[in-house]
Amino acid sequence: MSLKQKIIEESQRLGIDKIGFASAEPFYELEDSLNEQRERGFNSGFEHQVVEERIYPEKTFENPQTIISIALAYPTKISEPVPKDEKRGMFARASWGIDYHDILRDRLNKLIAFIQTQANNIEEKEHWRFAPQVDTGELVDVAVAQRAGLGFIGRNGLLITEEFGSFVYLGEIVTNIQFEVDEPVPFGCGDCTRCVTACPTQALLGNGSMNAKRCLSYQTQTKGMMPEEYRKKMRNVVYGCDICQLVCPYNKGKDFHFHEEMEPEVDSVYPKLKPMLSMSNKEFKANFGHLAGAWRGKKPLQRNALIALANVGDRSALPEIYTCAKEDVRPVIRGTAAWAIGKLGNKEADKWLQLLTELLAKETEAEVIEEIQQAIVQLSKKERRVTK
Structure with a gap:
């Protein structure tokens, strides 16, 4: 041999x-x-x-x-059912x-x-x-x-x-050992462009390359404010994106459980969103530290959790979101929380307009001020429609 x-x-x-x-x-x-x-x-x-x-x-x-x-x-599939107890996020x-x-x-x-x-x-x-x-x-x-x-x-x-x-x-x-090499595999997509069409941000160029900065997977890993055009498209995914894989014909029915270390735990990969907003560093490491998606730290995941809560329409999270907007020392979290209030606060627009106005009077960071102002504009439109 x-x-x-x-x-x-x-x-x-x-x-x-x-x-x-x-x-x-x-x-x-x-x-x-x-x-x-x-x-x-x-x-x-x-x-x-x-x-x-x-x-x-x-x-x-x-x-x-x-x-x-x-x-x-x-x-690609989790063996245990995902509880429907409260709104959850998802890791790709x-x-x-x-x-x-x-x-x-x-x-x-x-x-x-x-x-x-x-x-x-x-x-x-x-x-x-x-x-x-x-x-x-x-x-x-x-x-x-x-x-x-x-x-x-x-x-x-x-x-x-x-x-x-x-x-x-x-x-x-x-x-530096020389071996007999294997034959490369030829391109097999043919005329299929399902992944290109399905990409929600048009990040894929169709030739095997992409504009990585438009990829939702990249956007979920950044540490600053996420540009608004990507927030809604992120849905409830707090890390990564696998849309281009899910629509690929080669992936139909593929689900392999060969490696015990790769088996997902439901509360880690489908985490409850509200508790993510206030988790300590210790809780972050305990719940997510073993995941590849934890490499950027907890701030991007908490920012993404705020976006996800707005996307899934969880108004019950507004008190926790407001706490982030009012008390968090990180501008990215305060700004994203203000944006989320603008999306979720429309049922009580007058209440949240007042609270946002109070936050605006105390805020010193330009990017947070901009988010609060935009949230105020959005809720003001809703309030005017209700008044009419």
């Missing part, structure tokens, strides 16, 4: 769902699109900043020969269970440890080198995975596999 065959066999034992071997030649095919993304201002800012290092593996790894790409399938499926970065690193490190045991002698073992990466590394995971034969890059920019659709986490190992 060749070393490659042994690695494939071991990967199955480790619970790796797909594995492929790609050449470490430069990714010349990415150069134009990566530079165009940057020039047009379509980058999110979360990706690796040095374009050359994303194209040329030799820029960050001496004598790269092969990139071993792996995929782990994640669940890619953030269910334990943070996928930790899960992938575990599998990659175990695979590397196995490969090292297969060296013929000490000299060979010392010569072999490995660099594991998840999506925080230099390389473009989907480009590596496509070259390694795991799947093709769809119009939404995600890797689509035959077995698991696009519901997979990706990681890779750059190594």
Whole structure:
């Protein structure tokens, strides 16, 4: 059995769902699109900043020969019913269970440890080198995975596999060991543009790239005020977005529960929205700290919870929302709370107009003042309609 065959066999034992071997030649095919993304201002800012290092593996790894790409399938449905006790938010499926970065690193490190045991002698073992990466590394995971034969890059920019659709986490190992490489998978979307049409913010360009700043997944991860055009479109999702995956024909009926660490807990991935507004740092870590969606801290999630409460029309949350607008030390939370009051306070417009006016008199932050003023305008229109 060749070393490659042994690695494939071991990967199955480790619970790796797909594995492929790609050449470490430069990714010349990415150069134009990566530079165009940057020039047009379509980058999110979360990706690796040095374009050359994303194209040329030799820029960050001496004598790269092969990139071993792996995929782990994640669940799309929760096994327990979601309670209807009160209004809840939702984390996108890619953030269910334990943070996928930790899960992938575990599998990659175990695979590397196995490969090292297969060296013929000490000299060979010392010569072999490995660099594991998840999506925080230099390389473009989907480009590596496509070259390694795991799947093709769809119009939404995600890797689509035959077995698991696009519901997979990706990681890779750059190594100086030379392996026989696998065949890349050709583009398989045909004329289908369902993901492009379904994207609520028109973020997808249809050629596998996107304006990342228009993506709702990006917007839910920012720390400042969310531009108003995205707030309603976010619905009740407090982290991420998987609309382009849910409409994809390749994903129809796909739901895999291979990894216990990925199983979602209902109160974590469908959290009650009102308690999120007042949670302490300790409560945040206990409830959400294990999720990939917690990486930006609690402020974006609390901001998103305020937006979600307005979107689902939960007027019972107005007292908690007003507390945020009046007492929170963070301008983003005060401003978003004021916006939510403008959306929810129309049944008692005169009451909330008075309270917002009092808040406006004390507010010093320009972005919060603007939100309060807009909320006042909105409620004033409602009050005039009622008066007539």
